[in-house]
Every structure is written in structure tokens, then in C-alpha cells.
Amino acid sequence: MAIFKLKKREIECKIVYYGPGRCGKTTNMEYIFKAYKKQVIGEMISVDTEGDRTLFFDFLPMGLGTIKDFDIKVQVYTVPGQVQYRSTRKLVLKGVDGVIFVSDSLAVRREKNMLSLKDLQHNLKEYGISIFKIPLVMQHNKRDLAGQDVPVMSVEQMERDLNRQLKVPSFPASAITGEGVGATLKECLKLTLLSFKKQIKSG
Amino acid sequence: MVHMNIARKIKTLLQEAELYHSQGLLDEAMVKYNNATEIIQSNEKIKSRQNLIDNISKKILALKGDIIKIEKAPKKPEVSAKVQDLIKKMFSFSPDKDDDAKALDGAIALAKFGQFKRAILEFNELLKKDSLRVVAAKSMLRCHMALSSVNEAVAQYEQWLSDDIFSTNQLDKLRVFFESILTKEGIEKTLPRRKTPADNIESEMEMVGVDGVQVKVPEIEDYETLDINSIGITMDSGPQEGQVVEFKVRFQLGNVVSLLLPGRDKDLIENFKAGDVFNDIQYYSTVALFNASGIVTSVKEIKVGPRRGDYCVDIEVELN
Numbered sequence: 271m272a273i274f275k276l277k278k279r280e281i282e283c284k285i286v287y288y289g290p291g292r293c294g295k296t297t298n299m300e301y302i303f304k305a306y307k308k309q310v311i312g313e314m315i316s317v318d319t320e321g322d323r324t325l326f327f328d329f330l331p332m333g334l335g336t337i338k339d340f341d342i343k344v345q346v347y348t349v350p351g352q353v354q355y356r357s358t359r360k361l362v363l364k365g366v367d368g369v370i371f372v373s374d375s376l377a378v379r380r381e382k383n384m385l386s387l388k389d390l391q392h393n394l395k396e397y398g399i400s401i402f403k404i405p406l407v408m409q410h411n412k413r414d415l416a417g418q419d420v421p422v423m424s425v426e427q428m429e430r431d432l433n434r435q436l437k438v439p440s441f442p443a444s445a446i447t448g449e450g451v452g453a454t455l456k457e458c459l460k461l462t463l464l465s466f467k468k469q470i471k472s473g
Numbered sequence: 474m475v476h477m478n479i480a481r482k483i484k485t486l487l488q489e490a491e492l493y494h495s496q497g498l499l500d501e502a503m504v505k506y507n508n509a510t511e512i513i514q515s516n517e518k519i520k521s522r523q524n525l526i527d528n529i530s531k532k533i534l535a536l537k538g539d540i541i542k543i544e545k546a547p548k549k550p551e552v553s554a555k556v557q558d559l560i561k562k563m564f565s566f567s568p569d570k571d572d573d574a575k576a577l578d579g580a581i582a583l584a585k586f587g588q589f590k591r592a593i594l595e596f597n598e599l600l601k602k603d604s605l606r607v608v609a610a611k612s613m614l615r616c617h618m619a620l621s622s623v624n625e626a627v628a629q630y631e632q633w634l635s636d637d638i639f640s641t642n643q644l645d646k647l648r649v650f651f652e653s654i655l656t657k658e659g660i661e662k663t664l665p666r667r668k669t670p671a672d673n674i675e676s677e678m679e680m681v682g683v684d685g686v687q688v689k690v691p692e693i694e695d696y697e698t699l700d701i702n703s704i705g706i707t708m709d710s711g712p713q714e715g716q717v718v719e720f721k722v723r724f725q726l727g728n729v730v731s732l733l734l735p736g737r738d739k740d741l742i743e744n745f746k747a748g749d750v751f752n753d754i755q756y757y758s759t760v761a762l763f764n765a766s767g768i769v770t771s772v773k774e775i776k777v778g779p780r781r782g783d784y785c786v787d788i789e790v791e792l793n
Contacts, residue, residue: 292497317556320546321497321539326586329559345563354548357770357789361585365566378493378501396768396791419488 272367272466280341283462284365285455288390289372290382291323291351294411297445298372299328299348302455305448309333311343324350327362334459344459351386360393368405368462369394370454372445373432375412377421380431387432401436405461408433408440409454414447479516483509483525490532499540506533549587557583557591573602580612585727589616600638607643611700614651615726623660626651634667641667650700657724657731659780701730704767704788705755711740717755728790729770736774736782745772745786756790766791 273282287295296316303314312331319325327347334342349359371390373383391401410429416422423431425442433440439457443450490505510529513519552560564585565578580595593616599609610633617626630651633639639647648664655662705717718741724731734742749769756763767788775783 315556315559317552319550320542321499323497323543325550326552326556326560329563358586361564364564376493376496376498376501378498396766415492418492419485420492421489 282343283367284345285368286366287348287370290386293372293374294445295348295372296328301448301451363393368458370407370458372409372411375422377423405465406438407458409443411443411445413442414444557588560586589620592616653723701756701758703757729787732786734784742784745769
């Protein structure tokens with residue numbers, strides 16, 4: 271839920287990276303932190319555990335400049351992907367304005383992608399939010415592995431698995447090289463701001 | 474030709490295993506190493522067969538080491554003060570409330586992220602606030618219990634008995650609450666009470682119903698701070714299908730309430746499985762009655778203590 275600070279003329283919104291464990295959510299954020307220095311307005315905070323697994327969340331504060339005299343501040347979070355951190359994921363998701371679902375292109379992670387998307391839908395529903403209505407962008411990550419000798423799903427297959435019904439904007443990406451990272455975030459921010467505009471118009 | 478295919482297959486499996494290991498996909502890596510080992514073991518014609526198996530065994534051993542490290546890592550370790558401050562600030566969700574309510578929200582957020590020691594310090598500060606004193610005290614006891622420090626929790630309660638910050642009614646509330654937590658943990662302990670003349674004529678049953686605590690009525694969205702006394706669930710199946718069955722809440726941590734079900738009532742227990750969602754639960758608290766959904770987060774048989782054989786069912790309140 272975006273916060274409108276009228277006195278300070280500021281709008282704060284929350285974007286959450288969601289997806290199965292080890293799909294590259296933190297790598298996305300690390301790339302953004304390095305590549306978008308102008309927009310980053312504080313340090314990136316990571317709470318991770320053994321094996322570089324996100325434990326609670328990663329956090330990155332960003333400033334997008336001014337729209338109609340309002341400063342747009344964005345809090346970007348990642349959730350822990352491991353199945354056992356369900357309650358933490360739900361906590362981090364509270365008050366979310368836009369979601370980036372990061373899927374893993376490795377064929378062995380096909381089922382995990384689908385389960386994570388279902389988990390996202392379930393957690394959003396518990397906050398009274400429909401996955402079909404929230405600003406949502408999908409990123410099919412680890413496309414760089416397609417050139418290596420491991421089974422990687424085609425983008426078409428991933429779209430069929432994950433985006434057949436949702437039909438949200440999606441991007442092939444490689445968070446490790448940065449390909450598609452900026453485009454994914456920009457699209458999500460665009461959809462989120464458009465959603466605010468609609469909400470304001472409808473009163 | 475068959476040999477070449479097998480060699481290629483083994484090479485591919487090992488490449489996959491290496492890559493999955495490097496990606497942190499440890500279970501997937503283990504499957505591939507095991508597949509490769511099985512193929513090598515079943516083909517006696519493969520050259521240096523034992524060497525290959527030995528090499529893969531070493532890799533499997535290293536992989537198992539990584540898996541154990543992850544499994545043994547604390548699930549909710551204490552994090553730095555900077556991260557705790559961030560949790561307090563970003564997960565309190567109370568932009569329009571007063572400073573006290575914000576502070577309470579912040580302390581609850583810390584407890585939810587398992588930062589119990591810091592949360593205890595924050596709740597301790599909130600004991601100074603009339604309107605939050607009992608809620609903060611209960612939360613402190615819950616945090617001590619979550620830290621498995623029963624003795625500290627008891628010492629804390631006894632300290633409050635000798636302090637004059639709580640009224641006798643408030644202390645009674647705390648005692649009843651704390652005893653129910655201890656019972657849930659299988660600890661049978663009668664806690665001391667502050668002696669007053671009135672105590673001689675008040676019965677335990679009346680005490681539970683007394684609502685003399687001056688707690689500010691929270692808004693419904695702050696349900697996690699509400700103390701839920703009991704809940705009513707419409708049964709989906711079993712002999713009580715369609716009926717609303719009322720359960721006493723034995724323990725509450727944030728928005729998770731715990732019920733104790735008698736072990737002999739198998740039909741009733743069958744109604745609760747982890748992951749089950751009940752869409753229309755009635756929640757009764759001393760300050761509000763509301764309907765909301767709830768998800769069963771765990772169903773565990775109690776293995777020790779006087780409640781051995783009974784079941785503890787945790788339900789997470791879902792307000793939206």
C-alpha cells in the first residue's frame with residue numbers, strides 16, 4: 271500500500287522480488303545497486319545465511335525523481351525463496367504495491383517456479399489482493415545458461431507454465447550479466463505508478 | 474558405440490551436478506551425482522571405474538557437508554542492530570498511529586522476525602505506558618518462552634509481583650496467561666499470586682472473565698496485538714460437520730493462536746491438517762469479536778508432560 275505524504279509531497283511505494291529459492295532475486299538487486307547508483311538513495315541491506323541464502327529479506331531504497339511535484343521513493347525488497355520461510359515471505363509482502371516474479375530457466379526448477387507462483391498468489395490473497403490485479407512483471411532468469419550443457423527451458427515453455435493465464439509483461443534475463451534486469455524493474459515501476467494514477471482517479 | 478553413449482551420459486550428468494552445486498541447487502546436484510554413480514556401478518566395462526566412483530564420492534561428501542551446514546544454520550538468528558532498526562521501522566505498518574502504538578508495532582515486528590532479545594528490551598520500555606503495559610508484559614513472557622528461557626520468564630513474572638507497576642487484576646491476568654503458556658509447553662507450575670483480601674473470595678473462573686485491564690482498544694487491523702481468548706470453527710467434516718465448535722486459545726504469539734485438542738478425539742483432530750484454511754472463524758477476545766479466516770500452520774502431538782498424547786494445533790489468523 272503506497273504511502274502518500276502530502277506535507278512532504280512524497281509518495282512511497284514498495285516493490286517485492288518474489289520467486290523460488292536460488293532463482294536470482296538477490297542477484298537482481300545487487301545488479302540494480304551497482305548499475306543505478308543515481309537512483310539508489312541508501313545502502314543495500316542483505317540478511318542472508320549459510321550458502322548465501324536470503325534469510326529475512328534484502329532491502330534497497332531508491333528515489334525515482336519527481337512526478338507532478340511529488341518525490342517518488344521506492345522500497346525494493348526480495349523475499350527468502352526457500353519453502354520453509356513462508357511466514358517471512360508473507361511478512362515482507364505486506365503492503366506491497368508491485369511484484370516482480372523471478373523464475374529460474376533451469377529445467378530442474380520447473381516445478382519450483384510453479385509452486386512459488388502459487389505461493390505468491392496464496393500470500394497475496396491473504397492480504398486481499400488478487401494476483402490478476404496487482405502490478406506484476408515476470409522475469410525468466412538465467413538465460414545465460416542456455417549456452418551451457420544443462421537442460422534449460424525455452425522462454426515459450428516458461429510462458430506456458432507461468433504466464434498463460436496471467437498474461438503479464440515478461441522479460442528474459444540474466445541477473446548475473448544484467449541483461450533484462452533494468453527493463454524488468456522499469457516495467458514494474460511503470461505499472462505500479464499507473465496503478466496509483468488509476469486509484470487516485472477513481473477516488 | 475554404446476560405450477561412447479554411456480561416457481557422454483556420465484559426463485553430462487557430472488557437468489549438470491557441478492553447475493547445480495555452483496548455483497546452490499544442492500538437492501538437484503545430489504540427484505545427478507547419484508545418477509552418475511549408479512550408471513558407473515552398473516557398467517563393469519568402464520575404464521578406471523573405481524577411480525571415477527571414488528572421485529564422485531568425494532564430491533558427494535563435500536555436497537553433503539554444504540547441505541548439513543545449511544540445515545544447521547539458525548533459522549532466525551540475531552541480526553545486527555542496524556537490521557533490527559530497519560525491521561522495527563519498515564515492518565511496523567503504523568503510519569497514522571501515535572508514537573506508543575508505533576513502538577508496540579515495532580517491538581512486535583522484531584519478535585516476528587525472531588529478534589526476541591531486542592524485542593524484550595523494547596517491550597520492557599513499553600511497560601511504562603499505562604495503555605500498553607499488559608500487552609507488553611505478555612509479549613515479554615512470550616519472547617522469553619520463544620528463547621526457551623523459562624526460568625527468565627518466571628523470574629520476570631516474580632519480579633513484577635514485587636514491583637508496583639501492575640495492579641492486582643493485571644497480575645492475575647498475567648498469571649493466568651503465563652500458566653496457560655507453561656501448560657502448553659508441558660510444564661505444570663503454579664505461579665505465586667499477589668495476596669490481597671479480595672483474592673480469598675475470587676474464584677479462578679471469575680478471574681479469567683475479569684476485564685479490569687485498561688488496554689486501549691486496538692483497531693481491528695491490529696489484530697496481532699489482540700489477545701484472543703477462544704475461537705469458533707465451523708467443522709467441514711466428521712461427526713460435528715456443519716456445527717460451530719468452540720476452542721479455548723491456550724497460547725498466542727502474534728497472530729498465531731494455539732489450541733490443545735485431546736488425543737482421544739481422533740475425529741476432531743482429523744479436521745486439522747497443516748495448510749488447511751478455515752474461511753470463517755469466529756475470534757473472541759476481551760475487547761472485540763470478529764470473523765476472519767485462518768490457516769493451520771502446524772499440528773503436533775505433545776510428547777512429554779501431563780498433556781502427553783494431546784495435540785497442539787497452531788492457526789494463523791488471516792484478517793483479510
